[in-house]
Amino acid sequence: MPPETRGSLPVMGYNVEDHECSTNSTEDCMFDLVNGSCLTGMGAVGFLMSTAAIICMHFNIIKLPGSKKIFLLNVAVNDALIGLVAVPRGLGIISQHFMGVSDDGTVSWYCYFFPFGAYFVWDSIMFTLLPLTVDRYIALVFPTRYRELMTPKVSKAMVILSWLPAAISHLLCDPIRYAVGAMELRYQASYNRCVFDVNPILPIMFLVVPLIAMALMYLIIGISIVRNKISVGRLLITTTAILLTGVIVVLPTVLMVTANVKLSYKVAKIFTVTLYHSNCIFNPIIYYCANPRIAPQIQEQATTRTRSMKRQLTRTLTRTVSGFNLVTYTTVDSENKNQRSSTSK
Template sequence: MEQANQTQTTVKEFFIVNFPGLDFQYYKLMGAIFFLIYMTTVVGNSLLVALFFIERRLQKPMYIIMLSLALSDIGFCTVALPKAIGRYWLDDGAIPFHVCFFQYFLIHYFGTLNSLILLAMSLDRYLAICFPLRYPTLMTNRTMGALTGFSWVSAAVSPGISVGMTARMPFCGPNRIIHCYCDSVSTTSLVCADTRQVFSVSVALAMFVLLVPLILILLSYISIIVAVLKIADAQGRYKAFSTCATQVCIISIYYLPRFGVYLSSLVSFVKISPDLRISLTLFYSLFPPLINPLIYCYRTKEIKDILYKWFCQRNVVSQTRIVTTVSK
């Protein structure tokens, strides 16, 4: 059967359509929007990565998990956006068969990885708020390093199974990817065979890697809220709630639209247009990486102090050079 499937595959490349309902006159604008999102995401997260390696005081558990999140966000945007930008700016939507499946794997890999990282982050906040005295011994750099390392390795299991099953199916004609990149739904829909088993396995794996972390994240934040309500200091309660509220907001953006998109592919009476499906997918995929550095990192006092110190030192050096030049 596998040999038959392989001989039936005649597609050598796919074509990335992006938004099928977008008029040609808006192609350059959409490409510019994608380019701006990509550059902002990469620059913002790369600055965080640089800060982590330069400043030794940031090398502790909380920033280790933020480093992993920043690297994951850079990876996802680098995999997803350049081809979409090329489609609109250069009218180049062609992507080779095996490159498409490699992109498919990486798209779902980074999606799974982000889910696991958000779980690790909620665990870190749970220990920090619910067990503040034991936190330094419970969550060390080694513990967080092992936790994030496990996330980076285990995130490959689910997309690996999904890609392995789909790539063995026959592709014998249709090759238009109605999306900005190759993913499970858009690629499986082009198979020239019964895809119920592949589709069921892919959706089951996706639900598992989303639902299990989400349930654990919700339980951790419920425990955090209960612990915060017991804090007598009003200022301490406000600070804890403020931190948790921003994180819960990002988690909601990441999970809720994703479930809506998966639901539309599972339930026959829930139908959304391709343009809306792509818009929702891009929203929950690109918006969190864009603002994660602001939400999780640049609001912290330590990073604010570091950036302020760098800014002041640069001003002092600039003023010194100006004075030296004038005196000469």
């Protein structure tokens, strides 16, 4: 049997009970099968939907102004990565073999290195929502300075900064700590994953701090709307809906981090694993609902690009053919050349 950590293990800053499936409980093993299958399917569908949303935004099928497009693309990339990470995570819940753990207890390199990328994606979810909130905050609270403050360079810098904290923590510091032996990474059979101890400060920094900052900005936005009698547009409604999905998926984890409660395995799986990945489906639906003409626009774009490609191909073939000097040559026997010339005369 694979190595297993008994008792409670700090996971994202809170305690989770061991899973009874390790004691051959049929009911709990069936829960793993259903939960893992749902998570895998949801991740695959969410990845495809988020990727489609990225393509639609990139080719202006979903039409967005200025920095709003950059910030929504940033969120959509995180959604796609969330869906992508959910697939191996769900497969690992179904069976330990999908995490690279064999029957004799040996653990492959894949299981050990998966948490670094996974935690990087998970802990970026709230930070990628910050630029979107800042954009709406400046647009509604400082409308006269919006174009001056939200330049393309500033927008791109904000996008990079939204990924930087999780990247430094989980793609740089954690691998270095693991390489020098300052951090232990092990397979936890009762929770179906490879895991390392997480400092409780990190979940607070990656989840609670951005959430508080966004709540304060939205409070000021609300006061500004009421005081200045600003009409609420579609952009603000779309942004608010996306932010609410982010809050919904992380709120159980935030509450568990701050309260440090003891969780059952099933509750932890549903609220801190399955729900945590669900915004990869929620957000693309919001993008499409906010653009009701999305289907005609896709058809229009496809038709326009097909015609453009046909015209370009026709021009290329015309230039290629016109470049040849098409002259028909008739072979003439050298002995009859003079005779044919005199006959023609």
